[in-house]
Amino acid sequence: MANDGHQRADVDSDRLWRRHMEMAELGATQRGGVNRAALTPADIEVHSRLATWARDRGFTVEIDAYGNQFMRRPGSTDAPAIASGSHSDTQPTGGRFDGISGVLSAVEALEVIDDAGIVTSHPLEAVIWNNEEGTRFSPTNLGSAVYVGTAPADIMLAATDRDGVTMQSAVQTLREAIPWAGSRELGASMAAFVESHIEQGPELEAEGLDIGVVTAIQGTRKFEIEVIGDEAHAGTTPERMRRDAFVDAVRMVTALRELFHDPDDIMRFTVGRFEVSPGALAVVPGRVFFTVDIRHPDDATLARLGDRIEPVCGQTGSRCDVRVTETRRADSAPFEGAVPDAIETAARERGYSYKHMPSGAGHDARYVSEICPSGMVFVPCEQGLSHNERENATPEDIARGAQVVADTLLILDERQP
Ligand SMILES: [Zn+2]
Known part of the structure; x- marks a missing residue:
């Protein structure tokens, strides 16, 4: 059955939405948003719950020196992983979807592929990139940038928050919360990476489209x-x-x-x-x-x-x-080739309406694209609002984004060496 080119697994929209609401309680603000700076207790709780979920599924969990977390479903070969994910931290007056939605979509993708018993030749990974919003540590940098070597790990680990806590000791606190997690080498290779994210802009909703296939980050x-x-x-x-x-x-x-x-x-x-x-x-x-x-x-x-x-x-x-x-x-970073092609195939197979569009905001996929073919899926969000406690999206749109991620992982597994 494996790799006949047409195996797909349907995401569970209710479970996915429930997890979004569960995670939104961690760092919840009074006005319905989320305040969850990188590796604060609420953010570590997100990491810990998802690590436990992965372990219960028989997946492995690894954490690298900068606190990026990788949850891996093994493949039938020892090829590098095909990965998906985003970040779990938020702005101080952030919303319930920016970042975490891409993590939960990756988790849902691995879960339904596992439920369907599909054997992939590549391992599949769900990733939480550390410190994307960069509001706690100075100088700040993205976990993905540190992972690929664009930002120097030693300097970024010495960065401190307002209370003088270093990133290094914050990562240590994360490790202590998940003591059984393995270690991951910074820069370890990946076969491909796809990140799903709310659009953070108004175009998809205004045009009544389901999915954005991201062409570049400006x-x-x-x-x-x-x-x-x-x-x-x-x-x-x-x-x-x-x-x-x-x-x-x-x-x-x-x-x-x-x-x-x-x-x-x-x-x-x-x-x-x-x-x-x-x-x-x-x-x-x-x-x-x-x-x-x-x-x-x-x-x-x-x-x-x-x-x-x-x-x-x-x-x-x-x-x-x-x-x-x-x-x-x-400079602007283009997404071309294997990953956007696979995203487009996935959207088309499912009959979702989509368009190609650039990203106005920066994202982890920009840095990951330096080490492997990468791309992004955009999901509509209400009125384009983001970095705002009123940030909102519909369960249906979120599920379509996760479905495209799940299908894209399988299409890439079929197509990538
Ligand atoms: Zn984000």
């Missing part, structure tokens, strides 16, 4: 901008003598907003932090710190406009000094 550049003036007395210092960092910084942000204005509405420009110092009522601000996050699917556009930030700030800040630091730069 590129991003991130900047920190420091405007330095002089603190002065608010009552005695005449305007002509002021070096007001707030006034100059506002001019800069206005000029940057014009620079990044895009009639086609594809460019994304965000000032997410804006801090005025010393922040006292009667003191002319001597310093402003603000961040700029820009994203665009076209690398040339991102390069050209991103390079204009420093000169525009320099020209606009009439009296203050300005320092522009680029803190992160990533």
